[in-house]
Amino acid sequence: MTSAFVALLLLPGSPFIPQNSSELKTIDDVSAFMQTYYLHPQPNRIAEVIEVLNPSGFVQRPTNESVVIGFFSEVFAANPNRVPQWQDRIAKQDDRTKALLERALSVSKAGGLLNGTGHSPQRNDGWWAAFFASGNSKFVENIIDQLPYFDEREDEVLFFAGATAKWSLASNARTDPLVRSTIEKAKARANARQQELINEVLNEDPDRIKEELKEIVQRQREAGKWR
Numbered sequence: 001m002t003s004a005f006v007a008l009l010l011l012p013g014s015p016f017i018p019q020n021s022s023e024l025k026t027i028d029d030v031s032a033f034m035q036t037y038y039l040h041p042q043p044n045r046i047a048e049v050i051e052v053l054n055p056s057g058f059v060q061r062p063t064n065e066s067v068v069i070g071f072f073s074e075v076f077a078a079n080p081n082r083v084p085q086w087q088d089r090i091a092k093q094d095d096r097t098k099a100l101l102e103r104a105l106s107v108s109k110a111g112g113l114l115n116g117t118g119h120s121p122q123r124n125d126g127w128w129a130a131f132f133a134s135g136n137s138k139f140v141e142n143i144i145d146q147l148p149y150f151d152e153r154e155d156e157v158l159f160f161a162g163a164t165a166k167w168s169l170a171s172n173a174r175t176d177p178l179v180r181s182t183i184e185k186a187k188a189r190a191n192a193r194q195q196e197l198i199n200e201v202l203n204e205d206p207d208r209i210k211e212e213l214k215e216i217v218q219r220q221r222e223a224g225k226w227r
Contacts, residue, residue: 038135070129
């Protein structure tokens with residue numbers, strides 16, 4: 001099982017809990033700042049975020065690697081004039097933080113995560129972070145496109161891509177109007193099965209969806225297909 005999906009199953013509720021915080025000290029503080037950024041861009045605080053990524057423990061979580069890359073790649077792209085001063089800060093960070101932020105800068109220079117390909121929970125995490133940094137609904141559309149993989153029962157990673165998409169879309173549709181409207185628009189052009197999945201995203205309790213995912217994983221393990 002992928003680490004991102006393990007984290008998903010352990011979380012008690014929505015992966016994104018929008019809130020404002022005047023201080024950035026803890027993992028929750030950093031998460032809240034990132035998850036509401038596109039609503040209230042504060043590029044003047046990015047240097048502060050860079051400084052606390054390691055002390056807060058945010059970069060120590062393996063599942064946050066894609067989040068850091070996705071978020072900062074969009075922030076860097078939106079603020080090219082500030083990048084040199086941020087690079088000075090980045091150069092002073094620990095090796096792990098520095099490596100992730102340098103990767104984000106490379107992704108930004110290459111056109112961002114929208115130029116990438118593939119299907120995985122980690123890619124979904126990166127798209128969410130990029131969306132919350134930019135407000136670009138194309139990232140949400142990419143996650144919606146992963147929903148058909150929810151029906152996958154052979155390829156474990158593909159199932160996880162669809163499963164994490166379904167749960168995270170359901171959770172964020174309840175807290176972010178732009179996410180919900182993007183999902184509703186996607187329904188109009190979807191095929192019959194995709195419309196069913198989108199209806200479940202829009203109408204089912206995210207906690208119930210998470211329980212459903214656990215049940216599928218358990219059945220697959222009992223059948224000897226996934227470990």
